[in-house]
Amino acid sequence: MSTKKLLDNFHIWLKQKNIDITGAKYESYPLNCDYQGMEFGNIFLIGDAAGLIYRFTGEGIHPAMISGEEIGKKIIDPNYKISIDEILKKKKQQFIITNILVNSRHSIMFIHKLMIFLMKRKIFKNKIFKILT
């Protein structure tokens, strides 16, 4: 989708929601979703520093809190086994979704609309919500 089309849609949505963005500035910010581990000898990484952001939604607050707690426990007890399996599972699912969207340039709108359509169906709704929220 072209940036113009994206902006037009955004403005339609803002108008529908009665949101005034006068004076606001468009900005983007790179997010680190490249997870390579959390323990590096006596150096520990958590949250964004560990690349725990979810690639599709850009959410990182929850993984930052969980990884912080886990590393905290590990520092207190060196025998503690860190567990962020749920986060890594969700990261993998969002990685797959993003890859599909990135690699399907011409059918991206179709896939996007299909996802919205499926999210309105009870059977898929919970599954998709689990991956995206």
Ligand SMILES: Cc1cc2nc3c(=O)[nH]c(=O)nc-3n(C[C@H](O)[C@H](O)[C@H](O)COP(=O)(O)OP(=O)(O)OC[C@H]3O[C@@H](n4cnc5c(N)ncnc54)[C@H](O)[C@@H]3O)c2cc1C
């Ligand atoms: C525009 C934007 C919107 C977002 N929206 C959402 C959202 O809606 N939901 C969601 O879940 N996530 C969102 N995120 C992601 C979320 O903000 C981060 O994933 C989360 O804050 C990561 O927490 P963190 O503790 O790892 O890092 P941070 O919150 O970045 O904390 C790191 C802290 O370390 C400090 N610091 C850096 N270098 C040094 C240094 N050398 N010495 C001392 N202190 C230092 C920084 O100032 C900062 O306070 C958004 C991110 C952006 C950029």
